Amino acid sequence: MAVQPEVEKKGFMSSVLGLVDDTFTRVTAGISPGEVRRMLRGEAPGRPNPRLKPHTEAFLLHIKPTYYHESVTRFTHTFRLGLLSTYLFLFETITGLILMVWYTPSPNQAYVDMIRLLSNVPFGQFMRDLHRIGAELMVAIVTLHMVRTYLTGSYKAPRQFTWFTGVILLVLTLFLSFSGYLLPWDQLAYWAVTIGTSMAEAVPPAIVGETVNLLARGAPDIGANGLLRFYLLHVLFLPLILFLFFFVHYYKVVHFGISLPANEEEVGQDTANRIPADRRVYFLPDVLMDETVFIIGFSAIMVLAVAFFFSAPLESIANPQSTPLHTVAPWYFYWLQGMLKIADKMIAGVILPGILLVLLIAIPYLDRNPSRRAKDRRVAIISGVIAGVVMIILSWMGTPQYAVSAAPAVEVVQELMPEEGAGAIREAGYAHVPVGVFDSRVPVEEQTTDEEWRAIVEEFSASIAHFDGIDPEFNNAWGTITVTQDQPSLRRILWEIHWVDSEGVEENFKRFFFLHEDSLYWEQYGLKDFRWLTETQEGE
Amino acid sequence: MKRPWYNFIYVRSPIAKILLGGAALLLTLALFGFTFIIEEPRMEAQTNSWTGRSIEKGAEIFANNCTSCHGVDGKGLPGVAPALHSHYFFTQRLTDLGYAGSLHDYVAGTVAAGRPSKAISQWAQIMPTWGVNYGGPLRNDQVQDVTAFVMNWEQDALQQTAEEDPWQPFQDAKTTDISGTMALPPSAPADGEARAPQDLFTVMGCQGCHNLEQDQTADNRGAIAPNLGNLDTEAGNMVAGQDALTYVINSITHPNDFIVEGYAAGIMPQNFPDRMSAEEIANLAQWLLDQAAAN
Known part of the structure; x- marks a missing residue:
């Protein structure tokens, strides 16, 4: 565009304003300043809807639906737990990358690096605490996400495969969190992971268990090789797999739509993708704003917690020769530790968790009841609640309060x-x-x-x-x-x-x-x- | 549609949403600012904290491994091991040795690698190698912890007067003369009152080499000197014509008269008669036999 003829034709001011308008529209991937103003005022879009353009122009928006059913945008339907899980994964990636700058995965250096991070790196402890609280919250939120899906019966046809990928994502989240546990190389980390990997040893037959254990630890006991392997699992392998499953999961969610509240559709039908024109809530601006505000608010709470209420622990350097009294797993594995106290390592550590995993994956196929309404699903909901209570009791049994008293x-x-x-x-x-x-x-x-x-x-x-x-x-x-x-x-x-x-x-x-x-x-x-x-x- | 009771939690106004988001963002920024402001003192407190923890760990290692020779208070045991909690040690030792590095490095090096030989020094026991790099039991970070603990005596040691300094000159090294140095280990107290045998066993450094808890048997021999756990049964059979008590007293006053097979002569100090009265030695010998019998 030749500047001079343009200015001569339209005058200086309107040329500049035109240029600003143009740039703005490019930045917003197709929405003019006037339209943004109308969005902020809460006015309805014109026809054809000019707010759909970014969904075709912008990569990050093209994977989001253009509109949702009004009923599923209510906070209390999904609690935005899926969004939160995704956000926490991103959050962990960023804080983790920053922490990697000060970390060496070697038994001689790792613990020294932790002390250096705490005492010599500005915002070092802050970043570490954020990463840790993010990891624990991610486990909690992914679990709650699954509980919500179970209670609303959203795993039923046609979403069985979405549920399957979700279970895989839960397992990956647990492994991801657990593999990061070893990295500080302190007593807490070392013994929790020693107990964790020793369960792999119980996989029958013995040759398989020993091989799996040896592959994970890199030696009969965790040492330099084990640390390096857990580090690579934590920063590369597991995030990559999780990334892959996340996109499969998310594609399925968008493809089938978020399931409606059960009483808004006929039993056995799935009308999530047939949204009447008067019930549509467009992603731009409403859902985007809700999600943005929600994530900012959630981040503020995390930062607040880290500033005043939460600090990642760091105990003495790992010492393979001395097991501290009352070694515990991270809290999200208390239930496993509880089972290990009352049953054999092979049964409690391998067979029962294996059955549990298969059972979780098989839920959509075991539950042939077509209705998603709570009053039709008494058996499913009661057994879900019982499973939850059993988990809590087992978790309590996993704490040192139960059955491991010393003198x-x-x-x-x-x-x-x-x-x-x-x-x-x-x-x-x-x-x-x-x-x-x-x-x-x-x-x-x-x-x-x-x-x-x-x-x-x-x-x-x-x-x-x-x-x-x-x-x-x-x-x-x-x-x-x-x-x-x-x-x-x-x-x-x-x-x-x-x-x-x-x-x-x-x-x-x-x-x-x-x-x-x-x-x-x-x-x-x-x-x-x-x-x-x-x-x-x-x-x- | 019927509105649920919790309807009030749904925020619908875009302005309210923007205000909420803005408030949360401001809170986050304020918390970042707060963290930034306290970052300097926090890092300083953390640095001090990890030094402190290192000293705690070193203290535990010292208490479990080093006190039998260097004394519970680090002031050494006469004839067994030199003082570390000493004015001389913190001021003159390196100069006399001609060591070029810092005292911290000297201590860490000695802990890790031990002392090469006792050939011409008066110490009964050589300093073992403690560091894992030299075949010892301590990891490198533990060597650093012990060093931090020893160096933590500095403030206290520098306040010692020459009379209080427990340093004993090495026989194999040039030593700056510091008056008041214990050229001779403590002798019998002036008032003539006999000291308790259990105290003498510690103060005279016996426990540095002799283990009173364990028996001396063919497959459990003391490393430097015989174990004393079964002294009561063995002492009478060692030298013909000496009963148990006579043998023990004679071994304290004239250690080289009879050397148990497998041990070297000249290791046990020969100046005990100068440092204890005859009564004290007799009490000590009887106490040793009683202790062994009680085992």
């Missing part, structure tokens, strides 16, 4: 000062652990004036009394906590517990830990402790 004296100490992680004493911190000897038999008020320490000593006495009451091998128990100053800024906390067993023999248990003035310990969930903020400023 009472060990448990008393573990509760207040666990081998790994924070516990009440480390959370209270050095300043609240006064030097001295504290006896469970003497009233606390006479021993200390520090409120936080008093609470801890009280809990110590109460915990000893509790086990004294329930364990016949643990009688007349009492204990002391001896705190000594071993070095500048370093205190030794010596636990001694004495008791008499059922045969009248006196026994005792001793254990000591050190606590440094500067060390910070934190729990994964809960209000964050910002004490260091004031302390460092006072120090300067």
